[in-house]
Amino acid sequence: MYTDWNNHLHLLAASGLCIVYVAWRANLLRRLPLPLRHVPGPLIAKLTGNWLLFIELAGKRTTTVHALHGKYGPVVCIAPNELSFNTIDAVETIYASHHSEFRKAPWYANMTRGGVFNMRDPAEHRQRRKLLNHAFSQQSVNEMEPHIHKHVRKLVMAIEKRRKDGPVDARHWFRMFAFDVAGESFLGKPFGGLDCDEAPGYVADLDSAFIVWDLQGRFPILTWLLRQSPSKKLQHFFTADDRIYEYGADAFKDYLQRYGRSPQRKDLLTKLIRKEDGDGGLTDEQISGEISNLTFAATDTAAIALTYMFWELAQHPELQDKLREELRKIPLPPASGIPDHKELVNLPS
Incomplete structure (x- = not known):
C-alpha cells in the first residue's frame, strides 16, 4: 500500500513538473511578474x-x-527573490x-x-x-595572543595524543579550538572543549539553536505548536537558544565579579564593558x-576556515615545505614557543 502511494506521489510530482515546463515553453510563465526570470538558474527556482x-x-x-554555479556561472537564481554569487568581486x-x-x-x-547579527536596517547596523x-582593533587582537597561544598548545597536544591511534577528526578539534578561543575572548573563560573527547553540551545547544531559528522563520505557527509539546526531548530542543543566552549572561556576571569593570586582563570583552561612572556605549544587557x-x-566560521586550509595544504606538499x-x-x-603575529603577518606565503 505504501509503495503504491509513494509511486503516486512521484507520478504527481513528475506531472506537476511537466505542466510547469509546458507552461514555460508556451510563454505563459514568462509573462508572470518574476523579477529574476532573466538570471540563469533552474526553472523551479524562478517560481x-x-x-x-x-x-x-x-x-x-x-x-x-x-553544482548550479558549475552549470550556470558565477550568478545563479535560487529563488524568486534570491541570488547566489560565486565571485570574489561581489564580496x-x-x-x-x-x-x-x-x-x-x-x-x-x-x-x-537581537544584536548586530539580526539588524537588517543598514543605518542601525552601522551604528551598532x-x-x-x-x-576588534589590531591592538586588541594582538593583546589576546597569550590567551590564544595557550589554546594552540592544547590543540597540538590533543591531536598528537590521538593520531597515534589512527585518523583524527581534524574538523572537530579545530572547532573545539575555535570554541575555546571564542569563550576566552568574549566570556573570559574557555568552554573546555580541548580538554575532553566529547564536545561540551553548549555545542549541541548551538547546533540545535540554528535549526530552531530556521524553523521559526519558515514555519512560525508550527514552531509555536511544537514548543507547547509535553515531550521533554522536544522542549529541550526548542529551548536550546534559552540556554545559550543564559550561559552568556551568567558568564558576563562572573567576569564582572572576577575582574571588575576596569580589568587588568587583556581580552575583547574588556573593551566593551562600561565603567561605573561612564555613559554611552552598550548596556550590560546588550553586551551580554x-x-x-x-x-x-x-x-564555526573559524573552524571551517582552518579545516579547509589544512585540507588544501594536505593536497600540496610543496606548499607545506615552503611554509616550513x-x-x-x-x-x-x-615562553610560548609559538611565533608572534607581528612576525607572521609579513611572511610571503
Whole structure:
C-alpha cells in the first residue's frame, strides 16, 4: 500500500513538473511578474524558494548550489527573490563596504535575540558596529595572543595524543579550538572543549539553536505548536537558544565579579564593558547578548576556515615545505614557543 502511494506521489510530482515546463515553453510563465526570470538558474527556482528547503533538509544545499554555479556561472537564481554569487568581486560590494545598502535577508530577523547579527536596517547596523569595532582593533587582537597561544598548545597536544591511534577528526578539534578561543575572548573563560573527547553540551545547544531559528522563520505557527509539546526531548530542543543566552549572561556576571569593570586582563570583552561612572556605549544587557552572539558566530566560521586550509595544504606538499622553510627563520618566544603575529603577518606565503 505504501509503495503504491509513494509511486503516486512521484507520478504527481513528475506531472506537476511537466505542466510547469509546458507552461514555460508556451510563454505563459514568462509573462508572470518574476523579477529574476532573466538570471540563469533552474526553472523551479524562478517560481518558488521552497524547493531549496528540501535540499537543505537532506543536507545537500552546499553541494547543490555549488553544482548550479558549475552549470550556470558565477550568478545563479535560487529563488524568486534570491541570488547566489560565486565571485570574489561581489564580496566587497555586498559585504565588505561600510556604505553597502544591501539588506540582510528576512531570515536574519529570526536569528539570535537581537544584536548586530539580526539588524537588517543598514543605518542601525552601522551604528551598532561603531560600538563594537574598537574591540576588534589590531591592538586588541594582538593583546589576546597569550590567551590564544595557550589554546594552540592544547590543540597540538590533543591531536598528537590521538593520531597515534589512527585518523583524527581534524574538523572537530579545530572547532573545539575555535570554541575555546571564542569563550576566552568574549566570556573570559574557555568552554573546555580541548580538554575532553566529547564536545561540551553548549555545542549541541548551538547546533540545535540554528535549526530552531530556521524553523521559526519558515514555519512560525508550527514552531509555536511544537514548543507547547509535553515531550521533554522536544522542549529541550526548542529551548536550546534559552540556554545559550543564559550561559552568556551568567558568564558576563562572573567576569564582572572576577575582574571588575576596569580589568587588568587583556581580552575583547574588556573593551566593551562600561565603567561605573561612564555613559554611552552598550548596556550590560546588550553586551551580554552580543558576546553570546559573537561566541557562536566565531566558532564555526573559524573552524571551517582552518579545516579547509589544512585540507588544501594536505593536497600540496610543496606548499607545506615552503611554509616550513619560512617559519624556521622566525625567532620563537621562549615562553610560548609559538611565533608572534607581528612576525607572521609579513611572511610571503
